[in-house]
Amino acid sequence: MKKLQVALAALAALSAGSALAQSSVEIYGRMNVSVERQKVGGVSTTEMINNSSRIGFRGTEDLGGGLKAGFVLEHGFNIDTGTQSQSSFWARQSELNLSGGFGMVRLGNFTSEAYFATADYISMHNHDTGTTYDRLYAYVGRNTDKLAYRTPDLGGLTVEAAVSLKEATADNSFDLAANYNVGNLQFGAGYEKFGDANQFALRALYSMNPFTFGAYVQRDEDGYGSGLGKRTTFRLAGMYTMGASELHATVGRAGDYDNLSDSAATQFVLAYNYNLSKRTKVYALYGKVSADANAPADYQDRTNFGVGLRHNF
Numbered sequence: 090m091k092k093l094q095v096a097l098a099a100l101a102a103l104s105a106g107s108a109l110a111q112s113s114v115e116i117y118g119r120m121n122v123s124v125e126r127q128k129v130g131g132v133s134t135t136e137m138i139n140n141s142s143r144i145g146f147r148g149t150e151d152l153g154g155g156l157k158a159g160f161v162l163e164h165g166f167n168i169d170t171g172t173q174s175q176s177s178f179w180a181r182q183s184e185l186n187l188s189g190g191f192g193m194v195r196l197g198n199f200t201s202e203a204y205f206a207t208a209d210y211i212s213m214h215n216h217d218t219g220t221t222y223d224r225l226y227a228y229v230g231r232n233t234d235k236l237a238y239r240t241p242d243l244g245g246l247t248v249e250a251a252v253s254l255k256e257a258t259a260d261n262s263f264d265l266a267a268n269y270n271v272g273n274l275q276f277g278a279g280y281e282k283f284g285d286a287n288q289f290a291l292r293a294l295y296s297m298n299p300f301t302f303g304a305y306v307q308r309d310e311d312g313y314g315s316g317l318g319k320r321t322t323f324r325l326a327g328m329y330t331m332g333a334s335e336l337h338a339t340v341g342r343a344g345d346y347d348n349l350s351d352s353a354a355t356q357f358v359l360a361y362n363y364n365l366s367k368r369t370k371v372y373a374l375y376g377k378v379s380a381d382a383n384a385p386a387d388y389q390d391r392t393n394f395g396v397g398l399r400h401n402f
Contacts, residue, residue, distance in 0.1 A: 114148035125395030140219035195237040201230040202266035203279025207290040211303030214337035214360040221376040225343040227312025230281040286311040313385040318347030335362040354380040354388035
C-alpha cells in the first residue's frame with residue numbers, strides 16, 4: 090500500500106509538472122519618460138513627458154496537436170503622475186487568441202496591424218511615442234470589438250485581416266496588413282477603412298550595418314475629417330549605430346487635402362540614443378513641426394528638445 094501511495098504521489102507530481110510546463114504567463118512592460126522644453130504656437134513650457142509607459146501580462150497554453158491558446162492584457166499609465174493614461178484600464182490591449190498550423194485567430198481590443206506594418210515599423214527612435222511621434226500618419230481604423238485572422242509564415246510573407254464590429258458606432262471598420270521579409274529588405278503594406286475615411290500605405294526598410302533606412306508613403310481620404318478629400322504623406326527615417334550609440338534622423342511631409350488648401354505640414358526629428366544595456370537607454374531629442382494655416386490641429390507649429398530615460402522589463 091505504501092509503495093502504491095508513493096507511486097501515485099510521484100505520478101501526480103509528474104502530471105502537475107507537465108501541466109505547468111504546457112502553460113506560461115509573462116509580465117512585461119516599458120517605463121519611458123523625458124524632460125523637455127516645448128514651444129507650441131507662441132507658448133513655451135518645460136514639462137516631464139510620459140512616453141507610452143505600460144505594464145502587460147501575456148500567456149499561452151499548449152493544447153496539444155500544435156494548437157495553442159493565448160492572451161494579452163496591457164495597461165497604460167503616466168509615469169510622471171501614476172495615473173492611467175487612457176480612459177479604460179486595459180485600453181492598450183485586451184486580446185484572446187487561438188493559434189496553430191492554420192495561423193492565428195484574434196478577438197478583443199488591439200492596435201491595427203496596418204499601422205504596425207507601415208508607420209510604426211520605421212519609427213526606430215522611441216517607438217513612435219512621446220512628442221516626436223509621427224504626427225502626419227492618418228490612423229483610420231478602430232481597435233475595439235475586433236476579430237482578426239493572421240496567416241502562418243508563407244515563405245517570409247504574413248497577412249492579417251481584421252474587422253471591428255460596429256456595435257456602438259455607425260459602421261464596421263476594416264484593416265488589412267501584409268509583411269514580407271527577404272534578406273536585408275523588409276516590405277509592408279496596410280489598408281484601413283472606417284465609414285467614408287480610408288487609407289493605404291506602403292513601407293520598405295533596408296538594413297546594411299551600421300546603417301538602416303526606412304520609408305513609407307500613405308494615401309488617405311478624409312483621414313482627419315469628413316469632406317477633406319485625398320492627400321499623400323511620406324516619411325523617411327535613418328539610423329546609424331556605433332557600438333552602444335545610435336543616431337536617428339526623420340523627415341515627413343503631409344500634402345494638402347484636395348478640398349482644403351494650405352493644409353500641409355512637415356515634421357523633422359533628430360535624436361541620439363545611448364544603450365546602457367539591452368533593456369535600458371538614455372536619449373536626447375529635437376523635434377519640429379511646421380504647419381500651414383489650415384492644417385489639422387495635431388500639426389500645429391511646435392518645437393521641442395529634451396532628454397529621456399527608457400527601461401524595458
